Amino acid sequence: MPSFALLGAVQVTLIATITVITVALPAIQRDLGLTDQDLVFATSAYSLSFGGLLVLGGRLADLLGHRRVFVTGVAVFGAASLAAATATTLWVLVAARFAQGVGAALAAPSAMALLGAVYPDPARRTRALAVWGVLASIGASSGNVLSGLILSWVQWRWVFVAPAVVSAVIVLCSRLLPTGAARRAERLDLPGALLITAGLTAFIYGLGESDWLWIGLGAVVLVLFAVVQARSSRPLVPPALLASTRRLAALLAIGLTAASMATYFFVLALYFQKTLDYSPLRTSAAFLPPVLAVVFTAVVGGPAARRLGPGGLAATGLALGAVGMGLLSTLDAHSSYFGPLLAGVTLFPVGAGLTFSGATVWAVERTAPEEAGLVGGIVNTAMEVGPPLGLAVLVPLAATYAADHGGGAAADASGYGFAFGTAAVTLAVAAGLVLLQRATDSSRSRDTAGAGPADGPAGSATRH
Numbered sequence: 001m002p003s004f005a006l007l008g009a010v011q012v013t014l015i016a017t018i019t020v021i022t023v024a025l026p027a028i029q030r031d032l033g034l035t036d037q038d039l040v041f042a043t044s045a046y047s048l049s050f051g052g053l054l055v056l057g058g059r060l061a062d063l064l065g066h067r068r069v070f071v072t073g074v075a076v077f078g079a080a081s082l083a084a085a086t087a088t089t090l091w092v093l094v095a096a097r098f099a100q101g102v103g104a105a106l107a108a109p110s111a112m113a114l115l116g117a118v119y120p121d122p123a124r125r126t127r128a129l130a131v132w133g134v135l136a137s138i139g140a141s142s143g144n145v146l147s148g149l150i151l152s153w154v155q156w157r158w159v160f161v162a163p164a165v166v167s168a169v170i171v172l173c174s175r176l177l178p179t180g181a182a183r184r185a186e187r188l189d190l191p192g193a194l195l196i197t198a199g200l201t202a203f204i205y206g207l208g209e210s211d212w213l214w215i216g217l218g219a220v221v222l223v224l225f226a227v228v229q230a231r232s233s234r235p236l237v238p239p240a241l242l243a244s245t246r247r248l249a250a251l252l253a254i255g256l257t258a259a260s261m262a263t264y265f266f267v268l269a270l271y272f273q274k275t276l277d278y279s280p281l282r283t284s285a286a287f288l289p290p291v292l293a294v295v296f297t298a299v300v301g302g303p304a305a306r307r308l309g310p311g312g313l314a315a316t317g318l319a320l321g322a323v324g325m326g327l328l329s330t331l332d333a334h335s336s337y338f339g340p341l342l343a344g345v346t347l348f349p350v351g352a353g354l355t356f357s358g359a360t361v362w363a364v365e366r367t368a369p370e371e372a373g374l375v376g377g378i379v380n381t382a383m384e385v386g387p388p389l390g391l392a393v394l395v396p397l398a399a400t401y402a403a404d405h406g407g408g409a410a411a412d413a414s415g416y417g418f419a420f421g422t423a424a425v426t427l428a429v430a431a432g433l434v435l436l437q438r439a440t441d442s443s444r445s446r447d448t449a450g451a452g453p454a455d456g457p458a459g460s461a462t463r464h
Contacts, residue, residue, distance in 0.1 A: 002176050003118045004128060007111045008135055010074060013166045014104045015139025016146065017081075018047060018387070019265060020163075023147040023280050024156040028093075031156065038090050044208045044388075045094045049101030050108075051384030052201030056193045058109030058377020059236055062370055063188060066113045066180025069373070071171060073106025078167025085160035096160075105377075110180075112376030116369055117178035123306075126361055130305035130313070133360035134298040134353040136383060140261055141291040141349060148284025180372075192236035195225035200381065207388035210396060241375065246311075249437040250363035251382040253314045256430050257321060257355045258386025260423045263394040264328075264348055267416050275333055275413050286337060290349040297353035304354065310361035311438030317354030318431035322424045324348030329421035333413040344420075351427075356383075394419040 061069040080099035087093035119125035203218025229235040272278040305313050327344030335341045367375045402415030
């Protein structure tokens with residue numbers, strides 16, 4: 001369906017924009033005369049605004065109209081991408097990347113909310129959401145591949161021109177999309193919006209910089225946000241949305257998988273180029289099998305969600321991801337690409353795609369149309385908080401392990417393997433927790449069915 005293709009193209013582009021800059025960083029550094037710390041600012045500016053503003057973007061979509069906010073977000077994202085492509089100084093590049101994140105924070109939850117209008121039939125909507133969950137993996141994988149290909153032929157600026165072109169096409173074709181839920185004459189919870197935006201931004205920044213002061217500040221502000229929401233008559237995030245253990249399990253699965261995926265791309269890019277001495281083009285080629293594997297996952301995600309249920313699919317994905325990370329934990333300074341390395345490189349993104357599929361459906365189930373944008377923002381927030389969390393924990397863990405084993409290429413490779421092994425254990429534990437939650441859900445469903453019609457009204461009150 002054209003509408004789904006448009007929405008999906010935006011989701012893939014927004015996620016690819018996170019990783020597409022990675023391979024281009026050395027060229028950007030040379031061209032603009034930047035330091036390593038400057039590159040951190042240029043890289044993190046997008047994730048900061050994207051992750052910090054997602055919940056607010058989702059609520060604005062519910063209040064102002066899903067298609068209206070979606071088109072606005074895509075237009076802002078496209079214009080900012082052009083600004084990044086023409087940047088000649090650090091601060092222009094940083095401002096453009098930050099503006100890209102603002103546009104993405106408006107577009108991503110709106111796009112997810114519009115799926116309900118594109119697919120009003122529940123069965124078809126579930127299949128669409130299952131495919132939607134895989135799009136994040138496709139975007140993250142394709143960003144690395146495309147950046148290597150682009151840099152092999154043209155300047156780094158073209159990695160920003162590509163998303164600008166996609167944005168222009170989407171805006172021109174936006175009339176093909178439904179309007180979504182009607183606008184709501186409701187006041188925005190401004191204190192809540194400011195608190196959650198400030199809290200998430202500080203928390204994500206602290207994770208990215210491994211700065212416990214900012215992490216603690218962000219956590220305190222988020223706790224204050226929760227207190228304000230509990231006392232508000234019209235909260236930005238209704239407490240019932242996060243009172244569901246099913247939704248919390250889904251968000252945990254999404255966040256941990258996103259954390260593992262960020263570490264997977266970051267560490268493997270270092271391993272291929274520093275340890276195995278791959279060129280940027282060869283590094284991109286090494287990431288091609290994961291792209292093909294994730295595309296396959298998108299095809300089987302919908303049928304698998306129907307067969308296993310969203311919880312079962314998420315648990316299966318987490319287990320496969322754990323196996324993939326376990327294979328990667330065996331790498332060393334002389335590993336051949338064709339062997340356990342290739343198996344792990346391919347299997348982990350398959351597991352990640354299945355996890356995102358099942359967990360996305362699980363998180364969105366039983367959501368009212370007027371809260372679809374907000375839930376989309378919460379789901380995407382889990383996906384955005386995960387990467388800096390994974391990098392803040394696992395990359396220093398790898399470095400410490402390597403330092404404790406004498407340093408050098410062999411020790412670095414061992415450190416990478418140790419980080420992958422830690423991720424494998426974490427994903428395996430998460431799979432067990434998801435299975436436990438799934439069993440609890442099944443038990444409650446049987447109890448509700450056995451209670452008879454008298455329990456009907458009470459059941460309807462537990463929509464979230």
